[in-house]
Amino acid sequence: MHKQLKISLLFLIVVLGINTISAQNTTTITGKIVETTNGEPIEFATVLVGNPIDQKPIVGTTTLQDGSFILETTAANFYIEVSFIGFTTKRFDDPTITNGKIKLGTVVIAEDSQQLDEVVVEGEISQTVFKLDKRVFNVGADLSSTGASALEVLNNVPSVNVNIEGQISLRGSQGVQMLINGKPSVIANEQGNALGTLTADMIERIEVITNPSAKYDAEGTSGIINIVLKKEEKKGLNGAVTLNTGTPNNHSLGLSLNRRTEKFNLFSQLGFGRRTFPSDEETENRNLVDDTYISSFGQNDKNETFFNLILGTDYHINDLNVITLSGNFAYEWEKENADAIFSTFDSNNSLTDAFRRKELTEATNPKYSYELQYKKDFEGNEEQSLLLSATGNLFAKDQTSNFINTTTVGNEDDLLQQSRTDFSQAEYTFKADYTHPWAEKFTLETGAQYQINDVENDFAISNFDGVNFIDNPDLTNIFEWTQKVLGVYGTTAYESDKWGLKIGLRFEDTDVATLLQNTNVSNDKKYNNLFPSGHTSYKINDDLSLQAGYSKRIFRPRLWDLNPFYNIRNNFSISTGNADLQPEFTNSYEITSIYKLGKVSMNLGVFFRHTEDVVERIVEFQDNVSISRPENVGINNTTGVEFNAKYIPSNWLSFTNDFNYSQFTREGDFEGNSFDFKGDQWSTRLTSKFKLPADIDLEFIGNYRSGYRTLQQEITENIFMDFGARKKILKGKAIVNLSIRDVFASRIRESVTSQPEFYLRDFSQQGRFVTLGISFGFGKGEAMEFSGQKHF
Template identity: 65%
Template structure:
């Protein structure tokens, strides 16, 4: 971390000359709607010069409608606004002890604007907060018709590979939450996140150094997906239609009705998507120089339906009861055709055969949640929140494989079958209490209990004469049961300049895996402490420093534990390891946040130390590679990340992200040391243009460098996305065109070089083009992209 103090010194030198000015004036308040006094999150608050009307400073309100900003200007006024509401100009202030307390600021609905449904602005694409970054999906034009996994791939610091594996700052071990809670929809079984579409998502929060309030899972941090829930008064709704190439067709409908006591909301969506893929593999035995190659293509088709229904019952001003239920059903079919070729030491073709696959699966998913929220008259931030959540995910899948000789040995003709009956039930009970002793001191406490119950009955069979014959050593019933009890407490002090938040979380984990047919069991029972520390210091009105530390755990993932054999390619087999241990990470981070008019900049230096790192380990015999995860060694990663936003003009904005980390691996496997040093980096640049006639254009370029793992070398890739949006009918209707991977250049390649074997893997998904249309009615604005409501 030699460059960390250098970075901080440079930031200090740049801004030091202005630090000697007088103590600033702090202005604070809370923005609500006049009719129901509901908080208006993301309201814009501008501080303007009285003489010139030029912008001095600005901010957006938090989730509870609160805001705070500072100024050293002597002559100013405030302008507060929100889409669909009349702007409020505040010119009279009472300055007491260098503070201006504005209290509650109520905005009235602009009925003329609402009747015309004219969209006059939108949220910033990325909003920086004390402990997280919020990515607003509605600002991403290229997300038209996309799944949650594809949306995640556009989020700063996040990368998703072709298999759906999510990495944060280049590392796996990410905890995925939905609305702040664990969910089976975020599990790895059957790409469950794919059934969440962009039209259902309001925002995505990236938390790289979570406090003790959050569940300790995820060594790299937390990604929290916030689903949208309309709360505007009256009847509001929207209809969305998407169509694309390859198949990406969906129809969505959302409706809500808000009265004084009730808010009823719903979403319904149906769709059909196709994911084609080209692939190529090489298996080379370096001891006898024989090689088996394969080349082919596959096509995965998904047909799905999503239904979400919910209601909020406002018992009174301090008590709200919410009930939400969702159901999804997915039909999958997948076809794969591969041509295998075998070569001898002289590189002469000795045999060739085709392998064809037909897979069918049904995936039912449902979830229900009861939540009770109590606020207190004593203080607006005092709150008690209880929730009980249950969910189920099932998968009934069967695959048939057939080998047909082309050249050579007739014995290559064979038929195989895999059957996989999977279910996962998850139940979460959560209690949180927040108690502000003053505007500066706050204590939080709570508990969470999560029960995860999984069963996977799998079998691999071969066709013999007239029937399928099960292979006992490749078939079993795998049970996975995990219970995690967590209790936490945090204390925070937030002054005008300095803030500190300390926390401690205790988690007890009871994990058991059982292979029923062979009577093999493995049980882990352990208790861990997870401390966290966060510091903040406001150097100037527009420049702040933040620092944080947290300890995290990454428990073995279900599919890492499940010993089911994937035989899609008989020469490249993958399986799980029921004896895996959890990873532990100590994470340190320092941030500098600068915001000045059209420019905002966030720079972070971080360090992570991880023990019992889980890596995929490949063994090789008879030209067949078998890959399974193992705990091997430690990892020390040091990195720097920069996020920047610049608005050169009212009609043009630029967003850029850069992440670099250098890591040092230490350890051994089966008596062989594998110590090595390596690095990786990624960059993303988004340029958005507002054109005449209500056209918006967005161009995004992405680059992911290559990187090393224990045995593999992953190649880098570059790709670009394009989005175009047009507003018509006074903004009631939005038309979108998105092209993801414009040049079909997002290619995934890996090479494994060992003393006795060489492996190569190549995969390409290709270009996706989607056209979307959305229509909004009622008091709400039209969606900024298909399926996304602006509110």
């Protein structure tokens, strides 16, 4: 931890030093840009300071609404250039500096009829095309000229949806991996919404990958979205500040800053706040052998106070080499209260015992992360590149829970219990990726990744004996988990104007070790696997394209799947891990089509997934206590269809629909019992967006998820709606935002486990969340809806 703190402090000193240097020998340039026809000010005109020797830009900015600008430079020899799309460019060579200032006054520029004609010809509408293993959304003039943020651009990408709070989903699923120029970036961290500091005219294209090739981790994700920026990034200071308040108890403040110069792109984000998550909980454990049962009803309040700081910089050594260094520090204070009544009934449905169980849990969670990246492009071929990166993430949790059982019916003694956990986790990833195109239509990709996970969890459960808390030796231990994964890959691709093929192979070597120190029980696993992939695409015409893909994926059991620590919030319903758990493997096949018909864009895909060693939670029941733990149970074959449609009938109205249906067949057994069964499930999501007069936007999101079966459980269907409204003020530089999650308080989590000898029911509901926020953007930063989420 001390080492990471030193790195963070060193990084802060470097950033501050850069700012100090940039303040020396500064020349301040001011002026106002207007058009010649009527003298109206021109907003978003570009003012550029350039080097007269190599004609390359040094620093730049854009004009405000009144056409004014302020620009600073430390250069000694430079020229000033003023430009705006559709207007003639005006240049000032050898400007006169007086007392460190250049006052250009009012600069008049005229329309360029020839350039306007070119804009009409070349200004394309944004469109999506298939590129082998991905879909590419090219940002046209219809979006890049609007001043929209990256989040708004994403919302125009088929099968991608961004709700009014900035949360991104792909084909209806969240958990999307976001990349900037092909690499992870804190700017792309969905929870921070720093994407608001990027505007549409900085974006060249957006790449969507739903079935990743061998180039990417074999671990499954909901998909990958890569935002590719133009080479000519806007210079100057961009940022946004946001203040939120809401009920129940949702208050946060967020600040994002992004400063671009000739050599440096400095970015930072600061956020802190407090949130409360109340919920109503119900459980029922019914013993069908003697017809007795235990029920509980209670409330739970989880309070979180969090702080988050991001600092980073891109250093452009030259046009072909860039180094990125970023760091993140976060801290969270948790306080959780639970209060429930547990009642025991006999076979005659008569109450025999009851007690009240109260819980107070307190925890602190610090987190550190850092990232160092180097990217090299090669002269003469913009697609050739080398990317090296090293990242580190460290997380800790110090948690204590106190439980008090107070008897209200019956003769049972009162009970005091305590649980504690001292947890630490370190994750390190080292990557190298190289892309080499040749013969115009062929591309070779190769690279390697080494990932280390190192975890220690010291946990204990104690009972009070009247004097002291005594650890229960059966429920107290120190769990160590280490996982090392080495991956090496290679892909080759051919791509013509209409047809393409990409094949790849990834090798991963996995080394896992677990140890329970107190009982000296170890479980080591070492295995290696090949993960092939293949993708092809065919463009029938400009409005219809087809894509097919195959990949092999793996799910490795994570910490809480393996950790045998018991959660005793409910002594009659306990969950734990399984250190013997094996990974599950999936062969994924997918065929997708994209079709455009006027103002409607549609994606229709069918898929088949064959999964072996499926991980499912198995419930065992004894003495009215249920204990669930993950187990590997058989195979699963899933066939499904996914349909996405986006309809934009006018510039003030749009509809987006995501529909998913899957049918599965499960074959498996556990401890001699067959778990063969069939089932299906489906979900749909409809998003309606309205742009009203007075810069008011409304958003309605309706969700339905059908009920479905697992090995032992039936999950209840779910229907709910979210609502959002926002109004732009101060010419769009500020936004007032209102969001209501679960408008009708209908979103629930309910599962029923029905077996020959027992019946279990678990129910929880959080209710409605209302948030009101205001955001202000400055520079070219967009006002945005900082959600106030924690960063863990």
